Amino acid sequence: MKLSKIGFLIIIIFISCKSAKDSETSSIQLKHEDKLTSLSLQNWYQKDYSLDKTPGISLDKWYTQNKKQAKNKNIIVAVIDTQIDLKHEDLQGQIWANLNEIPNNGIDDDNNGYVDDINGWNFTATKSGGYVVWGNFEYVRLIRDWASSFKDKTESQITTQELPKYREYQRALKTQEKENIYYTRWLSSLRHSVKNYPLIKDTLKHFFPKEDYTYQQLDSMYKKHKINSKTYRQMRENDDKDLGALIYYMMINVEDNKKTLGDIKEDEAQLDSIVNKNLNVDFDERISIGDNPIVLEKGYGSNNVSNNKVGYRSIQDHCTKVSGIIAANRENKIGIKGIAQGAQIMPLNTSFSGDEHDKDIAMAIYYAVDNGAKVINMSFGKEFSLQKEWVDEAFKYAEKHNVLLVHCSGNNHFNVDENPYYPSDNNFDGSKEVCGNFINVGSISSKLDSTFVSTFSNYGKQNVDLFAPGDKIYTTSSGNTYMSDSGTSLAGPMVSGTAALIWSYYPKLTVQEVKQIILDSGTAYDIEVIVPGTKDKMVPFSELSKSGKVLNVYNAMQLAEKVSKKKR
Incomplete structure (x- = not known):
């Protein structure tokens, strides 16, 4: 699932x-x-x-x-x-x-x-x-099971009989690469959020002592700084504490039903498992089943x-x-x-x-x-x-x-x-x-x-x-x-x-x-x-x-x- x-x-x-x-x-x-x-x-x-x-x-x-x-x-x-x-x-x-x-x-x-x-x-x-x-996701299992037959081979090296499987193997590799990039970036974002959550809350208290800010209010503040999502990602990767980046994060948080730090840590744990288990060719859950x-x-x-x-x-x-x-x-x-x-x-x-x-x-x-x-x-x-x-x-x-x-x-x-x-x-x-x-x-x-x-x-x-x-x-x-x-x-x-x-x-x-x-x-x-x-x-x-x-x-x-x- x-x-x-x-x-x-x-x-x-x-x-x-x-x-x-x-x-x-x-x-x-x-x-x-x-x-x-x-x-x-x-x-x-x-x-x-x-x-x-x-x-x-x-x-x-x-x-x-x-x-x-x-x-x-x-x-x-x-x-x-x-x-x-x-x-x-x-x-x-x-x-x-x-x-x-x-x-x-x-x-x-x-x-x-x-x-x-x-x-x-x-x-x-x-x-x-x-x-x-x-x-694992199924394409991860496919990559692991078929690597011995197709890894590092070109289509010219594959027999006509094996060609459909080879192409499916290539499709699986592309899917894993795409999904791995997506979830790894998401995990990185969550780790940044967990690390900087206390700072973000304290910073916004200066502007909203009662912490009663809305998405629209944060959006108005954010636009003054003209920070786009690409810039935010760069700041996150550089651990930047720029106010615009902090506001941008809290906008996402408010839009996502005001998640608590505990909620974000739970998300981080799940994303960590996706990257290191769902998408990991070296992780095989079948071993624990013992069949x-x-x-x-x-x-x-x-x-x-x-x-x-x-x-x-x-x-x-x-x-x-x-x-x-x-x-x-x-x-x-x-x-x-x-x-x-x-x-x-x-x-x-x-x-x-x-x-x-x-x-x-x-x-x-x-x-x-x-x-x-x-x-x-x-x-x-x-x-x-x-x-x-x-x-x-x-x-x-x-x-x-x-x-x-x-x-x-x-x-x-x-x-x-x-x-x-x-x-x-x-x-x-x-x-x-x-x-x-x-x-x-x-x-x-x-x-x-x-x-x-x-x-x-x-x-x-x-x-x-x-x-x-x-x-x-x-x-x-x-x-x-x-x-x-x-x-x-x-x-x-x-x-x-x-x-x-x-x-x-x-x-x-x-x-x-x-x-x-x-x-x-x-x-x-x-x-x-x-x-x-x-x-x-x-x-x-x-x-x-x-x-x-x-x-x-x-x-x-x-x-x-x-x-x-x-x-x-």
Whole structure:
């Protein structure tokens, strides 16, 4: 799980159905936007445009009108992610339990290859009893593993067969160089900030005794000194104490919600770990896990999917947020309402600060399938894949067993038809898709204007299947709390929850049918939007994904019923 450059992801951070294609889908031409209140923002994504003038997934509409009882409420949704807060009040009764395993007896009672796996498995646990917190980015692993074949060689020295790997190696080198410069400069800036913070505070007290300065006031003072950011960097490197440089720093601090010295020191510690662990070819977190990294095997890791020690709550944030969207209890009158009441969350830990290992991804998929999951949510991604073939085979295994894979498209605001992003059902070489059970999900906001597609969301007419709400989503969080967050990581579970809901009512549908139902039943908005990653490039919303639509639960359930009846 990669850290964003616009903010830290703190972890101390997816056979076509002819009958479905014949269905009618709604197409909406937007004429205005109704402003949402703070309260309605908490559940905007569950609303319906025709009823509420809000481009949600029409979940409330379906639950309000549905009078049927589910045939199988306990659909298992595997969430491949970080650790989870098993004690969260809104997830009680919603966590999968392995009834074939006797708790804590040190025996693999069900002979599935995992000892005491009561609620899932942690594939990032270490042999010493801990778990990985910091790990390499994938391009760093690629550079380390392929150096013996390609280091210091030119393209003319490479065989035709090895040329694709050589070029990927070169791409990895360029990525590491760019990222290393970026994060090293950022770390240098933070070290300068920590060193000079007391001086800055004391200096500004001379002008603002009550320390009640605003960004605008500091900006006015700063302009008098005509110090630009380049000059500031030079002063920082020379440890300059110029007033203009000090003001410039505090402007950044105020703009960043008035961080304290403690906050800045925490940022400094994290950046130090990025530079010396995430980006360091000589650091290999796999050693602490103690497995054989070049062999697919069962049993490494541990059954601890929820470390509840004091100070460890943030490592559970991501999975807890994702899981709440899918399955938070709808009937307990607290917190939020998940999409699929009764769905069971199977937490499978693979994520830490860095990029997930392809081995862990593949083994988590095999575990999920073998232990009864119908849907697998993967709210993570990376721009390189060292052992994609392992993941591809796991995808095919899931398809063979009628299991749906749901993946977030990523937050890089780029076109994934042109920029590889993994895991994916695409080989990015023009060949046929690996499998037919994979849905890639982009993010939309609640704004019915040119910014309808979230500014951070990846997109692609071929490789993003549809969009779902992922902007300002209020959900469960670690430490038994609730909060709003944004990212395609939150759009993916909207689709996972919908798939679980479909199967709970129509269990005989195939995975290909469920996928096609979700894509065909979405809402097609007739609107021009800004392409993410650009300032003002406008295109029809329909051009940014394969379906050109937004997830619609009500339509999906209606269509699922029609398809199910035709199968009888």
